[in-house]
Amino acid sequence: MLCNNYIKKILxxxxxxxxxTVFEDDTFIIQVHATKGHQCxxxxxxxxxxxxxAGNYGARTWRACDWSTYKVILVAPSCRVRCPEHGVVTCQFPWARHNSGFTYDFEQITAWLAVNCSKVAVSEFMRISWGTVGAIVKRVNDALDTDPEKRFNNLFRIGVDETSYKKGHKYITTVINHDTGKVIWASEGHGKSxxxxxxxxxxxxxxANIQLVSGDGAKWIDECIKEYCPNAERCVDPFHVISWAMEALDDMRVDTWRSIKKEVALCKRPAKRGRKPKDTPKTIDVAxxxxxxxxxxxKSMEKLTSRQADKIDWISKTDPKLFRAYKLKEALRYVFHSDTAEEAEEKLDAWIKWARHCRLxxxxxxxxxINRHRKSILNTIKYHLSNARVEAINNKIKLSIRMAYGFRNIDNMLAMIMLRCSGIDVRLPWN
Known part of the structure; x- marks a missing residue:
């Protein structure tokens, strides 16, 4: 067998x-104890x-990193101590964290794999359950993120958004620092509270240092800014503004299609039997x-293909109202292409006046x-601040949830989000 010094280096x-050291049932069982200065x-x-x-059992076991295809278990005598600050607790062990059944290196490797691989691959490779991976991620995040309030320093431009993580209207709210592109805070739920x-x-x-806050058009964001940092400027993301126009345009398209389909159904007559002559013109199904x-x-006008441009031309002749709605959507998009804030203000005011009298x-x-969010939209153009970073982080969060096949424990999910998106340096033990 290996000498004790070599075993310590391997562990x-x-x-x-x-x-x-004993080898039983394809498992190395190593009996250890803490040195005198690190006992009790x-x-x-x-x-x-x-x-x-001596606690409930008098001895505890910990899982260490595998040796090739064999598991390694550490066994050590355990006791409980009376701490003046924390009361009666289990004593400390120099090879593992408190209330953990794994060594430091085992948890560090598991956390690194969890950040870079799917949870299924991690549990298969490390030979542990899915729930255990989440608990390890939580402990490693708590250990590495020793000063979470440090992320709140030097906050000048922040972005906020909510994203769903589970069916049944389950949301989390994330706040990022635009200057670093990292998540500084995440919590379950959404809304003003x-x-x-x-x-x-x-x-x-x-x-008082916060100058700009970006987000969608939610009222609770405006209320919180007004209450906590009234000197900050509010910016509404261009993506959400255009999406509002897209929703209005799509609602009009659906209403038009349903009305045409209803009229055709009322006026439809039984078709005559027999084959139509070859020279019969082909009718267009407008609906x-x-x-x-x-x-x-x-799509925008400049990105239309020739066939798509022909269809837009056909819509302009068939349904002028729908074509007018399309032009309104395009005009709103061109507002964000302005070179200066003054030009954007002129275009936005002209668009509001046009939309007010469009009879749609x-x-x-x-x-x-849009008139209610006029100032926030102009601030977005003036300061060139969008919520693109927040949306990118939301996609990364959704990817993390899919890779883990969902989370049952919200705390473990938030720990995974912080490990992946807040700039915490998760390294392998040999790095």
Whole structure:
């Protein structure tokens, strides 16, 4: 068998003495104990304390990194100590974290794999269950993220958005720092109460430093900004503004298609029997053409192919109202292509005036909404700040959830989000 010094180097443990090594049932069982200076310490704070009792079993086991295809188990005597600060707790072990059944290296490798691989691959490779992977990720995140409030320093431009993580309207709210592109805060739920809890963690000086806040058009964002940092400028993301116009345009397309289909059904007569003559002109199914035009109406004019441009020309002759809605959507998009804030203000005011008198109910309502967010839209153009980083982080969060096949524990999910998106450096033990 290997000598004890070689075993310690392979295990990569400190302040540990090797007592005995046994090989049973394809498993290396290594009996160890902590050196004298690291015995009888509080498992939470590490303070030297008096022994309380031997605990429930008197000995504990920990899983270490595998040796080739064989499992490695550490066995050591355990006791409970009485800490003046934390009361009666299990003593500290120099090779593992408190309340963990795995060594430091095992958890570090598992966390690194969880950040870079799917949860199924991690559990298969490390030979542990899915739930265990999530618990390890939570412990490693707590250990590496020693000063989470440090991320709140030097906040000048932030972005906020909510994203769903589960069916049944289950949301999480994330806040990012635009200057670093990293997540600085994440919490379960959405709305004013959730976003307010983020501002409650900031000091008065940190709130006063915030200059710009980007997000969608949610009212709770405006209410929180007005309450906690009234000097900050609000920016509404261009993507969401155009999506409002796209929703209004698509609603008009659906209404037009349904009305045409209804008229055709009322006026339809039984078809005559027999084959039609060869020279009979081919009729165009207007309802079908309108129904299948969603993709074309969503594209910008300069990106239309020749066939798509012909269809837009056909829509302009067949349904002028739908074509007018398409032009309104395009005009709103061109507002964000302005070179200066003054030019954007002129274009936006002209668009609001046009939409107000367009006699299209969907766009009349839309111009009221845009008029309410007029200042925030102009701030977006003036400061060139969008919510693109937040949307990218949301996609990364959804990818993390899919790779894990969902999370049952919300705390483990938030820990995974912070490990992947907040800039925490997760390294392998040999790095």
């Amino acid at each position: 990569n443990v400190k302040y540990t003495a090797i007592d005995k 310490r509080c498992g939470i704070c590490g303070r030297k304390c008096k022994v309380y009792d 959730v976003f307010s809890s983020f501002f409650d963690q900031l000091t008065e000086e940190q709130r 079908k053409e309108i129904k299948t035009s969603k993709l074309i109406l969503g 109910p969907k766009f009349v309502e839309l111009q009221k909404k």
